[in-house]
Amino acid sequence: MRRIFPYISASIAAVTVATAFAASTAEAHAIWFAQRAKQLALVYGVGADDLDAVKRVPLITSVTGLDADSLPVTATLRVAGAIPVVDSDEPLAVVAATMDYGIWSKDAAGTWHNKGADEIKDATVSEHNFKYAVHINQMPSKPIPLIPSHKLQLLPVGDALPVAMGAPIKIRAFYEGKPMAGVDILQDYVNDPDQKPLKTDTDGYVTLPVRNQGLNVLVGIYVGKSDNPAKYKQMEYRSSLTFVLPHLPE
Template identity: 60%
Template sequence: MRFSHMVTAAVAASTLIIATAPAGAHAIWFAQRAKQTALIYGVGADDLDMVKRLPLVKSVTGYDSDGAPVNTSLRAAGAIPVVDSDEPIAVVAAVMDYGYWSKTPDGEWHNKGRDEVPNATLAEHNFKYAVYLTQMPTKQIPLYEGHTLQVVPVGTAIPQKMGEPMKVRVYYKGQPIAGATVMQDYVNDPDEVNPAKTAADGTATIKVRNQGNNVLMAIYVAKSDDKKADHIEHSASLSFVLPHVPE
Protein backbone atom coordinates (compact mmCIF):
# COMPACT_ATOMS: atom_id res chain seq x y z
CA MET A 1 0.00 0.00 0.00
CA ARG A 2 1.26 3.40 -0.94
CA PHE A 3 1.85 6.07 1.65
CA SER A 4 4.18 8.97 2.24
CA HIS A 5 5.11 11.29 5.06
CA MET A 6 5.41 14.94 4.11
CA VAL A 7 7.58 16.25 6.90
CA THR A 8 10.54 18.55 6.90
CA ALA A 9 14.09 17.35 7.43
CA ALA A 10 14.12 19.12 10.76
CA VAL A 11 11.08 17.20 11.95
CA ALA A 12 12.45 13.90 10.67
CA ALA A 13 15.69 14.48 12.52
CA SER A 14 14.05 15.39 15.80
CA THR A 15 14.40 13.15 18.82
CA LEU A 16 12.00 12.47 21.64
CA ILE A 17 12.87 13.93 25.03
CA ILE A 18 9.87 12.87 27.06
CA ALA A 19 11.45 10.68 29.72
CA THR A 20 8.73 11.37 32.26
CA ALA A 21 5.74 10.34 30.11
CA PRO A 22 4.30 6.86 30.69
CA ALA A 23 4.41 5.43 27.19
CA GLY A 24 1.44 3.13 27.48
CA ALA A 25 -0.86 5.88 28.77
CA HIS A 26 -1.01 7.64 25.41
CA ALA A 27 -2.51 6.73 22.07
CA ILE A 28 -3.18 8.10 18.60
CA TRP A 29 -6.49 8.91 16.95
CA PHE A 30 -7.87 11.02 14.14
CA ALA A 31 -10.14 14.02 14.72
CA GLN A 32 -11.36 17.09 12.88
CA ARG A 33 -9.42 20.31 13.40
CA ALA A 34 -10.64 23.39 11.48
CA LYS A 35 -12.37 21.13 8.91
CA GLN A 36 -9.20 19.14 8.35
CA THR A 37 -8.52 15.59 9.50
CA ALA A 38 -5.66 15.63 12.00
CA LEU A 39 -3.68 12.83 13.62
CA ILE A 40 -3.71 13.38 17.38
CA TYR A 41 -1.31 11.99 19.99
CA GLY A 42 -2.21 12.20 23.64
CA VAL A 43 -4.55 11.00 26.34
CA GLY A 44 -7.95 12.42 27.18
CA ALA A 45 -8.12 16.12 26.35
CA ASP A 46 -4.32 16.42 26.26
CA ASP A 47 -3.26 16.88 22.64
CA LEU A 48 0.52 16.61 22.73
CA ASP A 49 3.11 17.37 20.07
CA MET A 50 2.38 14.91 17.26
CA VAL A 51 4.51 16.71 14.71
CA LYS A 52 7.79 15.81 16.40
CA ARG A 53 6.57 12.21 16.61
CA LEU A 54 5.91 11.93 12.88
CA PRO A 55 9.12 9.93 12.29
CA LEU A 56 7.57 7.16 14.41
CA VAL A 57 4.56 6.84 12.10
CA LYS A 58 5.20 3.79 9.94
CA SER A 59 2.23 4.04 7.61
CA VAL A 60 -0.71 6.24 6.70
CA THR A 61 -3.31 4.79 4.35
CA GLY A 62 -6.58 6.08 2.94
CA TYR A 63 -9.47 4.30 1.25
CA ASP A 64 -12.47 5.46 -0.77
CA SER A 65 -16.07 4.42 -0.16
CA ASP A 66 -15.52 1.24 -2.18
CA GLY A 67 -12.50 0.28 -0.08
CA ALA A 68 -9.98 1.04 -2.82
CA PRO A 69 -6.66 2.59 -1.68
CA VAL A 70 -6.23 6.33 -2.20
CA ASN A 71 -2.80 7.96 -2.14
CA THR A 72 -2.68 9.53 1.32
CA SER A 73 -0.06 11.38 3.34
CA LEU A 74 0.47 13.44 6.48
CA ARG A 75 1.53 17.09 6.32
CA ALA A 76 2.81 19.09 9.25
CA ALA A 77 0.52 22.11 9.64
CA GLY A 78 1.78 24.13 12.56
CA ALA A 79 1.30 22.14 15.75
CA ILE A 80 -0.57 19.23 14.17
CA PRO A 81 -0.18 16.87 11.21
CA VAL A 82 -3.15 16.84 8.82
CA VAL A 83 -4.21 14.33 6.20
CA ASP A 84 -3.73 15.03 2.51
CA SER A 85 -5.20 12.76 -0.16
CA ASP A 86 -5.48 12.75 -3.94
CA GLU A 87 -9.26 12.29 -3.75
CA PRO A 88 -11.97 12.00 -1.07
CA ILE A 89 -11.41 9.24 1.46
CA ALA A 90 -13.94 7.30 3.53
CA VAL A 91 -11.39 5.75 5.87
CA VAL A 92 -7.92 6.81 6.98
CA ALA A 93 -5.61 4.63 9.07
CA ALA A 94 -2.19 4.98 10.71
CA VAL A 95 0.40 2.79 12.43
CA MET A 96 2.96 4.05 14.94
CA ASP A 97 5.87 2.14 16.48
CA TYR A 98 6.45 4.07 19.69
CA GLY A 99 9.50 2.05 20.60
CA TYR A 100 10.87 0.72 23.87
CA TRP A 101 10.15 2.35 27.21
CA SER A 102 11.53 1.48 30.63
CA LYS A 103 10.43 2.73 34.03
CA THR A 104 13.11 3.14 36.68
CA PRO A 105 12.54 2.84 40.44
CA ASP A 106 12.28 6.63 40.75
CA GLY A 107 9.15 6.55 38.57
CA GLU A 108 10.78 8.06 35.47
CA TRP A 109 10.20 6.64 31.98
CA HIS A 110 13.08 6.34 29.51
CA ASN A 111 12.95 5.71 25.77
CA LYS A 112 15.15 2.61 26.08
CA GLY A 113 14.78 -1.15 26.44
CA ARG A 114 15.61 -3.29 29.44
CA ASP A 115 18.98 -4.08 27.85
CA GLU A 116 19.93 -0.42 28.46
CA VAL A 117 18.03 -0.01 31.73
CA PRO A 118 18.71 -3.24 33.64
CA ASN A 119 17.24 -1.89 36.90
CA ALA A 120 13.88 -1.05 35.29
CA THR A 121 10.77 -2.00 37.23
CA LEU A 122 8.91 -2.31 33.92
CA ALA A 123 10.00 -2.40 30.28
CA GLU A 124 7.59 -2.42 27.37
CA HIS A 125 7.38 -1.99 23.61
CA ASN A 126 4.48 0.18 22.47
CA PHE A 127 2.58 0.10 19.20
CA LYS A 128 -0.29 2.47 18.44
CA TYR A 129 -2.87 2.26 15.66
CA ALA A 130 -5.71 4.51 14.50
CA VAL A 131 -8.66 4.11 12.14
CA TYR A 132 -11.03 6.98 11.34
CA LEU A 133 -14.35 6.67 9.49
CA THR A 134 -14.96 9.95 7.70
CA GLN A 135 -18.38 8.67 6.67
CA MET A 136 -20.68 5.91 7.83
CA PRO A 137 -19.68 2.57 6.26
CA THR A 138 -21.88 0.75 3.75
CA LYS A 139 -19.99 -2.52 4.13
CA GLN A 140 -18.06 -4.36 6.82
CA ILE A 141 -14.83 -2.53 7.73
CA PRO A 142 -11.91 -4.80 6.72
CA LEU A 143 -8.69 -5.48 8.59
CA TYR A 144 -5.91 -3.18 7.44
CA GLU A 145 -2.35 -4.20 6.68
CA GLY A 146 0.08 -3.48 9.48
CA HIS A 147 -2.61 -3.12 12.16
CA THR A 148 -1.64 -5.86 14.58
CA LEU A 149 -4.54 -4.74 16.80
CA GLN A 150 -7.73 -3.34 15.32
CA VAL A 151 -11.21 -2.64 16.64
CA VAL A 152 -14.02 -2.75 14.06
CA PRO A 153 -17.80 -2.32 14.18
CA VAL A 154 -19.72 -5.57 13.86
CA GLY A 155 -21.76 -5.11 10.71
CA THR A 156 -22.36 -1.78 8.99
CA ALA A 157 -25.02 -0.22 11.20
CA ILE A 158 -23.22 2.23 13.47
CA PRO A 159 -25.75 3.75 15.89
CA GLN A 160 -26.63 7.33 15.07
CA LYS A 161 -27.67 8.51 18.52
CA MET A 162 -25.77 8.98 21.75
CA GLY A 163 -26.49 6.26 24.30
CA GLU A 164 -27.31 3.53 21.83
CA PRO A 165 -25.45 0.20 22.12
CA MET A 166 -22.69 -0.59 19.65
CA LYS A 167 -21.09 -3.99 19.14
CA VAL A 168 -17.45 -4.13 18.12
CA ARG A 169 -14.91 -6.89 17.59
CA VAL A 170 -11.20 -6.64 18.40
CA TYR A 171 -8.67 -8.47 16.26
CA TYR A 172 -5.10 -9.31 17.20
CA LYS A 173 -2.90 -10.53 14.36
CA GLY A 174 -5.99 -10.99 12.22
CA GLN A 175 -7.89 -13.14 14.71
CA PRO A 176 -10.58 -12.22 17.27
CA ILE A 177 -8.98 -11.85 20.67
CA ALA A 178 -10.52 -12.38 24.10
CA GLY A 179 -9.64 -10.24 27.09
CA ALA A 180 -8.85 -7.00 25.25
CA THR A 181 -9.95 -3.79 26.95
CA VAL A 182 -12.38 -1.55 25.05
CA MET A 183 -12.82 2.03 26.25
CA GLN A 184 -15.88 3.81 24.91
CA ASP A 185 -14.77 7.45 25.19
CA TYR A 186 -10.99 7.82 25.29
CA VAL A 187 -11.04 11.60 24.92
CA ASN A 188 -13.61 12.49 27.58
CA ASP A 189 -13.18 9.53 29.93
CA PRO A 190 -9.60 8.23 29.65
CA ASP A 191 -9.78 6.84 33.19
CA GLU A 192 -12.90 4.77 32.59
CA VAL A 193 -13.45 2.71 35.74
CA ASN A 194 -15.06 -0.39 34.24
CA PRO A 195 -14.14 -0.63 30.56
CA ALA A 196 -15.54 -3.49 28.53
CA LYS A 197 -13.57 -6.69 27.99
CA THR A 198 -13.86 -8.72 24.83
CA ALA A 199 -15.49 -12.16 24.97
CA ALA A 200 -14.13 -15.37 23.47
CA ASP A 201 -15.29 -14.26 20.00
CA GLY A 202 -13.50 -10.93 20.35
CA THR A 203 -16.70 -8.92 20.74
CA ALA A 204 -17.73 -6.30 23.25
CA THR A 205 -20.75 -4.03 23.45
CA ILE A 206 -20.36 -0.42 24.50
CA LYS A 207 -22.62 2.62 24.42
CA VAL A 208 -22.03 5.45 22.00
CA ARG A 209 -21.04 8.30 24.27
CA ASN A 210 -21.22 11.44 22.14
CA GLN A 211 -23.49 13.05 19.61
CA GLY A 212 -20.35 14.23 17.89
CA ASN A 213 -16.78 12.93 18.01
CA ASN A 214 -16.39 9.37 19.34
CA VAL A 215 -13.00 7.77 20.00
CA LEU A 216 -13.11 4.12 21.01
CA MET A 217 -9.87 2.59 22.24
CA ALA A 218 -8.89 -1.08 22.36
CA ILE A 219 -5.85 -2.11 24.40
CA TYR A 220 -4.18 -5.50 24.44
CA VAL A 221 -0.99 -6.50 26.23
CA ALA A 222 0.88 -9.36 24.57
CA LYS A 223 3.88 -11.42 25.57
CA SER A 224 7.25 -10.31 24.29
CA ASP A 225 9.86 -12.65 22.84
CA ASP A 226 12.28 -9.75 22.90
CA LYS A 227 14.47 -9.47 26.01
CA LYS A 228 14.32 -5.70 25.67
CA ALA A 229 10.71 -5.68 26.85
CA ASP A 230 8.63 -7.49 29.46
CA HIS A 231 5.55 -7.21 27.27
CA ILE A 232 4.19 -5.46 24.17
CA GLU A 233 1.30 -3.06 24.57
CA HIS A 234 -0.93 -2.45 21.55
CA SER A 235 -3.52 0.35 21.54
CA ALA A 236 -5.93 0.80 18.63
CA SER A 237 -8.45 3.59 18.20
CA LEU A 238 -11.62 3.68 16.13
CA SER A 239 -13.07 7.15 15.69
CA PHE A 240 -16.15 8.50 13.95
CA VAL A 241 -18.51 11.46 14.22
CA LEU A 242 -22.27 11.31 14.76
CA PRO A 243 -24.22 14.16 13.17
CA HIS A 244 -26.00 16.79 15.25
CA VAL A 245 -29.38 18.29 14.50
CA PRO A 246 -29.10 20.68 11.51
CA GLU A 247 -28.83 24.33 12.45
Protein backbone atom coordinates in the same frame (compact mmCIF):
# COMPACT_ATOMS: atom_id res chain seq x y z
CA MET B 1 -8.88 17.52 -1.46
CA ARG B 2 -5.53 18.10 -3.11
CA ARG B 3 -2.85 15.76 -1.86
CA ILE B 4 0.38 17.38 -0.72
CA PHE B 5 3.27 15.13 0.20
CA PRO B 6 4.34 15.55 3.81
CA TYR B 7 7.27 17.79 4.55
CA ILE B 8 9.21 17.22 7.73
CA SER B 9 12.15 19.49 8.37
CA ALA B 10 15.56 17.94 8.80
CA SER B 11 15.72 19.27 12.32
CA ILE B 12 12.52 17.44 13.33
CA ALA B 13 13.54 14.22 11.60
CA ALA B 14 16.92 14.33 13.31
CA VAL B 15 15.49 14.65 16.82
CA THR B 16 15.89 11.37 18.63
CA VAL B 17 12.94 9.72 20.26
CA ALA B 18 14.62 10.02 23.64
CA THR B 19 15.01 13.79 23.36
CA ALA B 20 11.53 14.41 22.00
CA PHE B 21 9.62 12.26 24.45
CA ALA B 22 11.71 11.96 27.62
CA ALA B 23 8.90 13.29 29.81
CA SER B 24 6.19 11.07 28.28
CA THR B 25 4.41 8.23 29.98
CA ALA B 26 4.82 5.63 27.29
CA GLU B 27 1.83 3.40 27.86
CA ALA B 28 -0.79 6.07 28.61
CA HIS B 29 -1.11 7.75 25.21
CA ALA B 30 -2.86 6.84 21.98
CA ILE B 31 -3.24 8.24 18.48
CA TRP B 32 -6.61 9.06 16.92
CA PHE B 33 -8.13 11.23 14.22
CA ALA B 34 -10.25 14.33 14.89
CA GLN B 35 -11.34 17.44 13.03
CA ARG B 36 -9.21 20.53 13.54
CA ALA B 37 -10.16 23.74 11.67
CA LYS B 38 -12.21 21.80 9.07
CA GLN B 39 -9.35 19.38 8.42
CA LEU B 40 -8.89 15.82 9.63
CA ALA B 41 -5.87 15.74 11.92
CA LEU B 42 -3.87 13.04 13.65
CA VAL B 43 -3.94 13.57 17.41
CA TYR B 44 -1.49 12.17 19.96
CA GLY B 45 -2.51 12.33 23.59
CA VAL B 46 -4.70 11.05 26.39
CA GLY B 47 -7.97 12.52 27.61
CA ALA B 48 -8.11 16.26 26.97
CA ASP B 49 -4.31 16.43 26.66
CA ASP B 50 -3.64 17.06 22.97
CA LEU B 51 0.15 16.72 22.88
CA ASP B 52 2.75 17.47 20.19
CA ALA B 53 1.86 15.15 17.32
CA VAL B 54 4.21 16.89 14.89
CA LYS B 55 7.29 15.74 16.82
CA ARG B 56 5.98 12.20 16.55
CA VAL B 57 5.32 12.20 12.80
CA PRO B 58 8.69 10.46 12.16
CA LEU B 59 7.34 7.51 14.17
CA ILE B 60 4.36 7.02 11.82
CA THR B 61 5.06 3.88 9.79
CA SER B 62 2.00 3.83 7.52
CA VAL B 63 -1.10 5.80 6.49
CA THR B 64 -3.96 3.95 4.78
CA GLY B 65 -6.97 5.36 2.93
CA LEU B 66 -10.14 3.57 1.80
CA ASP B 67 -12.89 4.86 -0.48
CA ALA B 68 -16.66 4.30 -0.26
CA ASP B 69 -16.23 0.76 -1.62
CA SER B 70 -13.43 -0.08 0.85
CA LEU B 71 -10.90 0.09 -1.97
CA PRO B 72 -7.46 1.58 -1.25
CA VAL B 73 -6.75 5.21 -2.13
CA THR B 74 -3.64 7.25 -1.45
CA ALA B 75 -3.61 9.19 1.81
CA THR B 76 -0.72 11.06 3.40
CA LEU B 77 0.03 13.17 6.45
CA ARG B 78 1.15 16.76 6.00
CA VAL B 79 2.54 18.91 8.80
CA ALA B 80 0.41 22.07 8.97
CA GLY B 81 1.74 24.26 11.75
CA ALA B 82 1.09 22.57 15.08
CA ILE B 83 -0.80 19.56 13.68
CA PRO B 84 -0.38 16.81 11.08
CA VAL B 85 -3.40 16.74 8.74
CA VAL B 86 -4.64 14.13 6.26
CA ASP B 87 -4.39 14.81 2.52
CA SER B 88 -5.85 12.76 -0.33
CA ASP B 89 -6.74 13.32 -3.98
CA GLU B 90 -9.93 11.30 -3.51
CA PRO B 91 -12.73 11.29 -0.92
CA LEU B 92 -11.88 9.12 2.06
CA ALA B 93 -14.45 6.92 3.75
CA VAL B 94 -11.85 5.48 6.14
CA VAL B 95 -8.34 6.59 7.07
CA ALA B 96 -5.89 4.72 9.29
CA ALA B 97 -2.38 5.12 10.65
CA THR B 98 0.23 3.11 12.54
CA MET B 99 2.95 4.30 14.92
CA ASP B 100 5.93 2.40 16.29
CA TYR B 101 6.51 4.26 19.55
CA GLY B 102 9.63 2.30 20.38
CA ILE B 103 11.04 0.65 23.49
CA TRP B 104 10.39 2.18 26.91
CA SER B 105 11.38 1.21 30.45
CA LYS B 106 10.31 2.66 33.80
CA ASP B 107 12.85 2.77 36.60
CA ALA B 108 12.21 2.26 40.31
CA ALA B 109 11.66 6.00 40.79
CA GLY B 110 8.82 5.97 38.24
CA THR B 111 10.67 7.76 35.40
CA TRP B 112 10.27 6.48 31.84
CA HIS B 113 13.32 6.09 29.59
CA ASN B 114 13.47 5.40 25.87
CA LYS B 115 15.74 2.42 26.56
CA GLY B 116 15.48 -1.31 27.01
CA ALA B 117 15.48 -3.18 30.31
CA ASP B 118 19.06 -4.22 29.56
CA GLU B 119 20.03 -0.54 29.93
CA ILE B 120 17.87 0.27 32.99
CA LYS B 121 19.05 -2.12 35.69
CA ASP B 122 16.18 -1.41 38.11
CA ALA B 123 13.40 -1.33 35.49
CA THR B 124 9.98 -2.17 36.90
CA VAL B 125 8.29 -2.07 33.47
CA SER B 126 9.81 -2.52 30.02
CA GLU B 127 7.83 -2.70 26.81
CA HIS B 128 7.69 -2.08 23.07
CA ASN B 129 4.75 0.20 22.25
CA PHE B 130 2.68 0.23 19.07
CA LYS B 131 -0.22 2.62 18.40
CA TYR B 132 -2.91 2.38 15.73
CA ALA B 133 -5.81 4.58 14.62
CA VAL B 134 -8.83 3.99 12.35
CA HIS B 135 -11.29 6.79 11.56
CA ILE B 136 -14.64 6.20 9.84
CA ASN B 137 -15.78 9.26 7.91
CA GLN B 138 -18.62 7.25 6.37
CA MET B 139 -19.44 3.55 6.42
CA PRO B 140 -18.30 2.02 3.13
CA SER B 141 -20.71 -0.03 1.02
CA LYS B 142 -18.52 -3.08 1.66
CA PRO B 143 -17.06 -4.28 4.99
CA ILE B 144 -14.00 -2.43 6.26
CA PRO B 145 -11.08 -4.82 5.77
CA LEU B 146 -8.47 -5.75 8.30
CA ILE B 147 -5.39 -3.61 7.70
CA PRO B 148 -2.25 -5.80 7.59
CA SER B 149 -0.06 -3.23 9.35
CA HIS B 150 -2.46 -3.07 12.34
CA LYS B 151 -1.71 -5.92 14.73
CA LEU B 152 -4.63 -4.76 16.89
CA GLN B 153 -7.72 -3.37 15.18
CA LEU B 154 -11.24 -2.48 16.31
CA LEU B 155 -14.09 -2.77 13.79
CA PRO B 156 -17.80 -2.00 14.11
CA VAL B 157 -20.12 -4.94 13.49
CA GLY B 158 -22.79 -4.36 10.84
CA ASP B 159 -23.15 -2.00 7.90
CA ALA B 160 -24.20 1.19 9.73
CA LEU B 161 -23.13 3.29 12.69
CA PRO B 162 -25.64 4.46 15.31
CA VAL B 163 -27.04 7.96 14.79
CA ALA B 164 -27.90 8.85 18.39
CA MET B 165 -25.96 9.05 21.64
CA GLY B 166 -26.82 6.17 23.96
CA ALA B 167 -27.61 3.73 21.16
CA PRO B 168 -25.69 0.44 21.36
CA ILE B 169 -22.74 -0.28 19.11
CA LYS B 170 -21.15 -3.70 18.74
CA ILE B 171 -17.38 -3.77 18.27
CA ARG B 172 -15.06 -6.64 17.45
CA ALA B 173 -11.36 -6.68 18.30
CA PHE B 174 -8.84 -8.45 16.09
CA TYR B 175 -5.24 -9.28 16.94
CA GLU B 176 -2.97 -10.48 14.14
CA GLY B 177 -6.06 -10.89 11.96
CA LYS B 178 -8.01 -13.09 14.38
CA PRO B 179 -10.80 -12.24 16.87
CA MET B 180 -9.23 -11.54 20.26
CA ALA B 181 -10.70 -12.16 23.71
CA GLY B 182 -9.79 -10.09 26.75
CA VAL B 183 -8.95 -6.83 24.97
CA ASP B 184 -9.56 -3.81 27.24
CA ILE B 185 -12.02 -1.38 25.62
CA LEU B 186 -12.28 2.26 26.73
CA GLN B 187 -15.58 3.81 25.60
CA ASP B 188 -14.68 7.51 25.72
CA TYR B 189 -10.92 8.02 25.65
CA VAL B 190 -11.07 11.81 25.37
CA ASN B 191 -13.64 12.63 28.07
CA ASP B 192 -13.17 9.69 30.44
CA PRO B 193 -9.70 8.17 30.00
CA ASP B 194 -9.64 6.73 33.54
CA GLN B 195 -12.84 4.72 33.16
CA LYS B 196 -12.91 1.04 34.09
CA PRO B 197 -12.46 -0.78 30.77
CA LEU B 198 -14.84 -3.32 29.31
CA LYS B 199 -13.37 -6.56 27.94
CA THR B 200 -14.05 -8.38 24.70
CA ASP B 201 -15.67 -11.80 25.00
CA THR B 202 -14.31 -15.14 23.79
CA ASP B 203 -15.15 -14.22 20.17
CA GLY B 204 -13.68 -10.72 20.39
CA TYR B 205 -17.02 -8.90 20.72
CA VAL B 206 -18.16 -6.16 23.06
CA THR B 207 -21.36 -4.10 22.99
CA LEU B 208 -21.46 -0.65 24.55
CA PRO B 209 -23.53 2.56 24.39
CA VAL B 210 -22.29 5.37 22.17
CA ARG B 211 -21.12 8.07 24.56
CA ASN B 212 -21.20 11.29 22.51
CA GLN B 213 -23.40 13.07 19.98
CA GLY B 214 -20.22 14.18 18.26
CA LEU B 215 -16.72 12.72 18.25
CA ASN B 216 -16.41 9.23 19.71
CA VAL B 217 -12.95 7.85 20.46
CA LEU B 218 -12.92 4.17 21.44
CA VAL B 219 -9.59 2.62 22.37
CA GLY B 220 -8.60 -1.02 22.65
CA ILE B 221 -5.53 -2.13 24.63
CA TYR B 222 -3.82 -5.49 24.51
CA VAL B 223 -0.53 -6.48 26.16
CA GLY B 224 1.25 -9.41 24.53
CA LYS B 225 4.40 -11.42 25.03
CA SER B 226 7.80 -9.98 24.19
CA ASP B 227 9.62 -10.99 21.03
CA ASN B 228 12.89 -9.82 22.63
CA PRO B 229 12.77 -10.57 26.39
CA ALA B 230 16.32 -9.37 26.95
CA LYS B 231 15.28 -5.80 26.03
CA TYR B 232 11.60 -5.61 27.02
CA LYS B 233 9.23 -7.87 28.91
CA GLN B 234 6.03 -7.16 27.00
CA MET B 235 4.53 -5.55 23.89
CA GLU B 236 1.65 -3.11 24.25
CA TYR B 237 -0.78 -2.48 21.39
CA ARG B 238 -3.17 0.49 21.66
CA SER B 239 -5.72 0.93 18.87
CA SER B 240 -8.35 3.66 18.44
CA LEU B 241 -11.60 3.65 16.47
CA THR B 242 -13.17 7.06 15.86
CA PHE B 243 -16.41 8.25 14.28
CA VAL B 244 -18.68 11.28 14.57
CA LEU B 245 -22.43 11.32 15.21
CA PRO B 246 -24.16 14.30 13.54
CA HIS B 247 -25.64 17.17 15.55
CA LEU B 248 -28.94 18.88 14.76
CA PRO B 249 -28.92 21.32 11.82
CA GLU B 250 -28.02 24.87 12.76
